Amino acid sequence: MDDNCLNLRRFVRQSLNVLSQPRNDAEVTSTLTCLLHLASGKYHKQYCQQLAHFDIDQDNFLFAVVEFHKNHYVNVLEFLVDRFTVEWMSLLPKRENGVKLLNQIFIKGPPDLVLIVLGQSISDPGVSYRLNKCIDLLEQLLLLHIEDILWNQCQLLRDDPLRQLWPDIIKFLATIPDRVTAKQEKETSLFFYPIQYVPYLCQAIYKCLQKVHDRIQLDQSCSVEFLSQLVGKLATTGYKEILWGTLLPPIENHLYSDAIWCRVCERWISQIPDRCLESVIVPLIEQASWYGIVGKFLGDSVLNNQKLRFLLMNKLLLVRHYQQSKIPQNILGYLSNSPRTKHLLIQTLHTLIEVWGDSSVLKHTSYEKHFYLSRAIIVCLAFIEDTDKARLKNELLPKLMTALQCHLESALPKIRHLGMVVAECLTSTLDPDGEELKFNADILGFFTFGGCSAQLASTKVATKYDTDEDLKQLKQLLIKPVNPGTSYTERELPEKLGTDQGNSAPEQVAGINTETKEIEELDSDDDLEPYDMSEDVKMTKFKTPVYLRDCMEGLISSDEPERVETCIQTAESLVYKHPANAIEIAVEFTKVLLHLQDNYAMQGFSSSRHKAMVALACVAPQMVAEYLGKEFYARNYNIRQRIDILEVLSAAAQKLTNPSGNIVSGTSKSSEMLIHEVTREKTEPDSWREIVDKRIEAKTRRFSKGRLAAASVESENKFAPVAGYFFFPLLQVFDR
Template sequence: MESISSEVRLKVAQCFRTLSSSSADHTDVFDALETLNSYLDDGAESSSCTAAEREEFRRTHYSRTLRVLVGQLQADWTHSLSAAQRSQLWDPLFLKGPPDQALLVLLEAVTQPSAGLDRLVSVTERFLQGGRLADLLWSFCLGSVPSDSAQLRETLLARLAALPDLTANRLHPNNRPLFTPQRFYPLLASEMLAALERTCRALRDGVDCSLTFVAQTLGKVCLQGHSGPVLAVMAPRLAVCTRSDMVWQRVSWKLLQDVPERCMESVLTGLLQAADSPDAFSRIAGNLVLTNKKAEFVLTHKVLLLQYKYETRVLRTVLGYLASDRDRRPLLIQVLRSVSQAWANPSAVKHTPQEQQLYVSKALLLAASLLTDAELQELRSDLLQCLLGGMQSHLDSSAVGIRTLGLVVGECLSARMDLSGTKLKFEVQSISVQMTKVLLHMEDRFSVSGFLVLRQAAMVALTAVDSVPVTQYLTTEFYSLNYSLRQRLDILEVLALAAQELSKPAADKVTAAASGLTPYQSNSAAGWRQEVEKRIQNKTKRISKGSGQPRAGAAPNRYAPVAGYFFFPLLRNYDKPEVTFDLLGSDHLVLGRLIHTLGLFMHLAVNAPIAAQMGAALLDFVWAVRYHADPTVRRGVLFAVCSVFLSMPSQALMMDLSQQLLETRTWLADVAEADPDADCRNLAVQSLVLLDQNLKKQLQNPNGLSLEP
């Protein structure tokens, strides 16, 4: 053995002298490179060296050989190498030898000032692209690393996990794409999977393997904050492979068991976010929570009670994992007890953020939903104590959100606990009408900047969120006693703005912020004309038209189901004069605003099932005041008529209102010709155009049902 060592040492030393000599012939240099290559794996068929000599070279001389090559990058002979010679003589020395030593030398050379940087970067890139990381990991799995030591492992792990940072510091702004975190860490994950695949094959063949280094690599990159891209690649693959393969399950479980304790939290939290279901996480992790104290702490305490940044999906994964195995279910009960105590703790309710309380509430309800009836009976007294104490703690809070959270959790938890079928039911939204009443009567006693706009925005928001009770209250109060004309006009404006809010798609919804709300001007004839013109343009068919805006995505109309609550109550008492309110008499300003608001409700109800009924009622209402002396009222009547023609289905318009249409057409013609107000004449002309379009459509297809208004 000593003779083999001496012989290899002498040959290698002679090669080094040749490479380092400035007067050496290029032929001697090429021979020296061939000799060094013969000691690597691809020289196994050569008769110039034995297996023992190759092993000695790999163990003792390989790293020094690479450093000599790096030091000679500025030598004349390196520049005389052709591309083919580099590929055959120089590159293989970095790509065919022990991958751990090669990677360390390459990263050391790339990250420090050295000659031939481009050459080193290219070889490093080929090293990564050629699957050498998988070879490196596999060599540690087999225990075949020539010079393995704790110091070597730690250095290699540090360099491997920080490779993107090391190369970026040296190569910026000319870093290679493969060295960026977005490319390198998914590549490293794929190489770890390849090493695990080789491990599974070896185990089937009866070969023992170690996953310690792979687990250390996984833990290191996750600890440094790269669990997302790594486990996004590994988790789906592990979930598939462990579905029916027991060997893969053993390998996956052992991989996580060997993760260092200080890295366990980073790996598990990343895996929880990457796993697509509790079953997938269970197959990958096995009973790790029962065998590893750090894993138990993370999964049963820290993720549930100390952190609240995760999505609800992560909570479902954790709790579903605990519930999916008989041996782990005692931990689910333990978790439910600790979470319920945290939820009911008065100090926690007072001093923890509302987001964390919502997170704990979700965990409590999800855990309770996973209990069997027998487990629920066992925990009934604990849960009842939690329910009573927790609700009291939440209801004592001054924050509306905390109180609401207590009511919702109490409602859901009582429904889960009570096996007899009875449950608590709370009215969480019953304050909307009271708030609207307060706002309607509120006065600006303290000269608040933007008071009117803010008050209006709040009432619009309440009406849009809780439409039916608030609308019923406002429409009733409109005809009540002891209201000023200003308050009645406020009611109409709030209803109009809320109806517009509800009719908009969710993506285009106008928020209730003060900057987003402006009182609509019902007396603006220009605004009416623009609206009617817009609808006429939409109904007019053209042979060609320039490119317009992209179509908005389909979204439900939230106004259509509640349109009747806005519309019909305002038609009930208009002809009953009160002591302080005479709609058909002196209060014609409110009458004009009312008619315009009803026309707006009609306009927004296009395609709603109730549109035909609303149109018939609106025409009956405005017919009595069509010759009103105030032009504001006449404009409102004409706008309402236009809205009926625009929003009612053509078939319903012709069939239900056929008798009124001829008389309406005659009246519109008279207004268009003789009304003293120019705006009224223009609106009458537009109404005639709409009516003629509907008549023409029905005459062209008298038996067809039109689905368009």
């Protein structure tokens, strides 16, 4: 062992001795500061004087940091956790913020190591001050560094020894809500509730996938194996619905147009452990909007993964049954979507017809399960290509005749009707130019179609049926699902509303009005005075933001419509109210507003967004105008966003040139202050001569009087110094 390692070990031993019984405040503060700089990896000569006594200077500081993280950091953290008592914490220096330095040692170090130490500490039995302290530190760590924890694991090489920590890290990340709530019960922080914590963790997973995508674009190596294991653990823990509800919508938008995203997601799902595969795949199939999305995630994994093949082709189709028709559509559509997996679709269709037509299965399964099998067969037919129909006709029609005989001999009318509809759909699909099969009469003896015959019971079997909801649903499944696109729900809702409103006939409206009047005459409460609700304020569960950063964070969290609406309505006033703070985050806030979309059809959304961007351009004209000018020619912007940029720059320029504009920048006065000063000058006379002149003017009679011009208020033109920033960035690449 070299001298540097020995010196570091001596320093750590002395530091622990000092902290075990704190006496001298200066010595404790110096020790905590040195440990903090070793944990964070930042050297500061003024605060690291104690390290110099152990020959640890700026030259060998980086080596000391690596050695400290590798061999000493976990021991130091465990030592500090063992000292978390009320008595020991009270001995730390208060003036020098000893508790704050102690907390920073946990927060600034390698977050994955801190997570393991704190995760093990909250597993101890009993509730104590140490437990609450560790949970508080754990909450701060996850709020600040959960994305760093995940991304650090994605960058580890295959032979890196730190991979041995993966089981512990995954276990703690996936089970922290259960562990903390089991300890603190009603005192648990809201952050550790699953409805808060799991979406927060999923957002970090999505950001890491985005970083992996960016690394691949730069031809750099990266791994998603850790994310695969983490998602599998989250799904088996019971958070699969929240998991895909958070991850699927943003990822779907990328899969439609980005091949690298498809490659990342396929690799991500294919590396999920087999024991977790069912918990991950089933909710994915349930929530995917289209079978093509399932194909983007799974790729050709069904060819290589036997468990996935058994899950899709047997367990989800033959063993289980679901109310949603989207599940068999997504499974069978995925099998038909690739030439390499198309043979599996035909194999599945053969198996489904054999099970569907088995007399023993027909007797011992419920109607719901049999109806699900019938739907799966019809969905298969929807995905069969024309080139395979001739071959399948000769293979499947003999099986169909046997299966149809079992259904027509059933004592249950619903089962007989299912057999008829499936037979009609199958024959019309496989032999569209042949004889049309219709069940509209009683049949006795033999049933013949396409050269195949089936002997029925010796008694008459009624084969005429009336179409009900189940049979209508079966026939509708013959239509292949269409790609809904990224804005399916946003596009379909206004069309439905417009149709409903446009089809209301005047006669119907008149009839409704007449009935309403009659009801009002019969049940009138004229003697009751209505409450005055003119000053009522709309109440929401979200408070109006007071600070600009809170407002900006509220706009980013687009999954909460009421919060977004509250923040967008108050953004303009907050910018003018806090100009100094607005200048600090002007560009960042403008970027958020520029990319913000009206996903919830809010009233006045476009106007409020435009006013907020204009306010930022008036408060920080140079920064915002430069940013918008550069973004105008950037890629991945639609025409609407480019028009928004021009409108914001134009409106901001007009406001800056208008002397009475409502602009607050630095020490400039607002328009309300200017109006107040002008009004005071008009109402408060400056001298006795003005009083005399007013009295003379009041008693003087004039036959004609010229037009009096209002006194103009002089104001600085704030657009002149920044005019170039509004013009030249837009003109830079105009000719290219």
